Amino acid sequence: MTISLDRCLQFRRSVPFLVQLLLGNALNFYPEAAQSAFIACAAADIFARESGCPNNPTAACDIANDYDIDQPSCTFNFGTRNVTIKGTSLFDAKSNSMTFIAGSITLKKNGELRAKGTTGSPAGGSIALQPSGTLTIENLSDVSVSSSTAAGNVNLFSGGAITINGRVRAEGTASSAKGGSISVVTPSTITCSSSCTLSVISGNSAFTAGQIQLDAGGNITLAGAIDLAGARGGSLFVDTDQAATISNDINIDATADGSDGGLVEMSADAGITVDGRILARGKGGSGTSERIWGDVTLAVGNGNLTISDNILAEGIGYDGEGGEVDLSASGSVSVSQGVTVSAATTASEGVGGQVGIGAGVDFTSYGTLDVAGSGQGGNIDIVAGRHVLVEGTIRAKGVGASSFGGSAALLAGTTQFGIVPLTPKLMRGAGFAARTAAA
Numbered sequence: 001m002t003i004s005l006d007r008c009l010q011f012r013r014s015v016p017f018l019v020q021l022l023l024g025n026a027l028n029f030y031p032e033a034a035q036s037a038f039i040a041c042a043a044a045d046i047f048a049r050e051s052g053c054p055n056n057p058t059a060a061c062d063i064a065n066d067y068d069i070d071q072p073s074c075t076f077n078f079g080t081r082n083v084t085i086k087g088t089s090l091f092d093a094k095s096n097s098m099t100f101i102a103g104s105i106t107l108k109k110n111g112e113l114r115a116k117g118t119t120g121s122p123a124g125g126s127i128a129l130q131p132s133g134t135l136t137i138e139n140l141s142d143v144s145v146s147s148s149t150a151a152g153n154v155n156l157f158s159g160g161a162i163t164i165n166g167r168v169r170a171e172g173t174a175s176s177a178k179g180g181s182i183s184v185v186t187p188s189t190i191t192c193s194s195s196c197t198l199s200v201i202s203g204n205s206a207f208t209a210g211q212i213q214l215d216a217g218g219n220i221t222l223a224g225a226i227d228l229a230g231a232r233g234g235s236l237f238v239d240t241d242q243a244a245t246i247s248n249d250i251n252i253d254a255t256a257d258g259s260d261g262g263l264v265e266m267s268a269d270a271g272i273t274v275d276g277r278i279l280a281r282g283k284g285g286s287g288t289s290e291r292i293w294g295d296v297t298l299a300v301g302n303g304n305l306t307i308s309d310n311i312l313a314e315g316i317g318y319d320g321e322g323g324e325v326d327l328s329a330s331g332s333v334s335v336s337q338g339v340t341v342s343a344a345t346t347a348s349e350g351v352g353g354q355v356g357i358g359a360g361v362d363f364t365s366y367g368t369l370d371v372a373g374s375g376q377g378g379n380i381d382i383v384a385g386r387h388v389l390v391e392g393t394i395r396a397k398g399v400g401a402s403s404f405g406g407s408a409a410l411l412a413g414t415t416q417f418g419i420v421p422l423t424p425k426l427m428r429g430a431g432f433a434a435r436t437a438a439a
Helices: 005-029 043-047
Strands: 061-063 073-077 082-085 090-092 097-102 103-108 112-114 127-133 135-137 142-144 153-157 162-164 167-169 183-186 190-192 198-201 211-215 220-222 225-227 235-240 243-246 265-266 272-274 282-286 295-300 305-307 315-319 324-329 333-335 340-342 355-359 363-365 368-370 377-385 388-390 393-395 407-412 431-436
Touching: 043 073, 073 315, 082 097, 097 103, 153 167, 162 183, 211 220, 211 388, 220 235, 235 243, 243 265, 265 272, 272 295, 305 324, 324 333, 333 355, 377 388, 388 407
Parallel strands: 061 082, 073 097, 082 103, 090 112, 097 127, 103 135, 112 142, 127 153, 135 162, 142 167, 153 183, 162 190, 167 198, 183 211, 190 220, 198 225, 211 235, 220 243, 235 265, 243 272, 265 295, 272 305, 282 315, 295 324, 305 333, 324 355, 333 363, 340 368, 355 377, 363 388, 368 393, 377 407, 407 431
Antiparallel strands: none
8 A cells, every 4th residue: 555745744734733632622621731820929910810809909809820939938918808719729839938918818628828848949838827807728728838858837827716627737748857837826716627637747757846836815626636746746835815625636646766755735714625635655765765755734724624535645665754744723623434644654664654633623533543654653643722532543553573653642622621532443552642731
């Protein structure tokens, strides 16, 4: 069969046409494939690209396109306008810094704010959202400064309520990657719903831990996943002028041998309710001589402290020591049935830690207070303004073959008449003292 030169040329000319036709059809079916990111560093750059965000100081601003931040620091100042970043939008700051100022800010479902570095510059950048009104991060949206080397910083500073239903992450994503920081500050309320994630995890060999700070004038509700685990456990600081509620796990465990569990410091004026576990377990390693523990402090200025799930500031591994748990309230402190508050250690060479409890009115426990240790038991100190009632277990024993017991001291009636019924189930090997003091 013979093919003429004209036929060959005709076929060659048709190839670009066919490619163009196929590509055009693909873009018709998948219009997002045709969208490329615009360069932006100020609100004026957004006005030029968004029909839903005109250059009008009183109009709402809806952002639908993708934007790259190519300068070290960019501020998008929308004044008092209400800004909505739609689910079709991605802002990518790479290792740079971007700040949004507005009347209110809403990040819609599937919307993304990113400062996760690049291949050549992998460190995470910085993202700041600063509305004078409310800040809402919807379910399945993502604010991330995570990195394979060193995560960056997320700052959420709002004049109104902050509601997080999506993910806010400053994670170290590789074994040696450092955790970053998340700060959430408002004079109103902070809500991390059941679909929320706040995560500053670090790598299993990265000993620079992440940090989360939550500071509110109103109630703080933590129903989502709060994760600060890493080679060394991270630090969580919570402060509110009202009440704080925990209804999901807070994980600040250490994952590497010879590393401390993390730190939790929570202060609330009107009460704290713990309905989710607080995990702050240190991990000892063979030959480690340092004290390896976690540290949990919960303090209520003018209300009650209710513990309805486990608090574990324990030592594990070869010689991890028990941690420290301090619980205090101007009102009453209670530990529910089936709940364990533990600064014990399961390490073969470990020493039990410390549990300190101070109640302005009553202390009641139907659960287990545990500071047992293989090498030596730890110490439990309970002081109440009125009554001390321990219907559960106090465990301060040395559990090793030649170990020493710890101690438990119960003091009631420091501000008014009180009693200490001698009903606790004390494990053997612990010294025990109980007394009342006149007001």
